[in-house]
Amino acid sequence: ETVNVLQGSKLAEAITYSVNQKASLSAFLEDGRIELSNNRAENKIRPFVIGRKGWLFSDTTKGAKASAIVYSIVETAKANKINVYMFLFYIFSKLPGIDFKANPSLLEDFMPWSQKLPDYCRNNQ
Incomplete structure (x- = not known):
């Protein structure tokens, strides 16, 4: 069904935005991990x-x-149930000595979900 909307109106802008962002706005339908x-x-x-x-x-x-x-x-x-203080202490003490430009994949080891974090970062806030 076709609906007439006044061009330049806020409603027309919202509809245009929705149509242009369809892929992003419907991503949750394809990946159950994405929240609605x-x-x-x-x-x-x-x-x-x-x-x-x-x-x-x-x-x-x-x-x-x-x-x-x-x-x-x-x-x-x-x-990620990480002790924020200890996590910040860890990353701020280790990151300055690592050359991420040469090996960007090393950054993954410092993410809060990394299994390579020390145990003292995992003592649940």
Whole structure:
């Protein structure tokens, strides 16, 4: 059935966006690991989003990107039941001495889901 929508309206923009993003918006149908909603992720970052205006280091694009990276690392560690403090201690002490440009696959060993993490990172927050 065809529906007439006023060109340039917000509804027309939403429909155009949906059509253009069809592959991304329907990815959860092909992979059961993908959640239907990103509500859980949004709830995890809400405290940071609310507080960001008060943080001076986030008033630039570089500061905001750095914050996003740190929050992603911390929340991913939490989601994998990793002790955040010990995990950060571990990666910040080991990563500077590793040449990832020469061997990018080494980075996988430092992910929160890696079985190569030391036991002291796994003592469940």
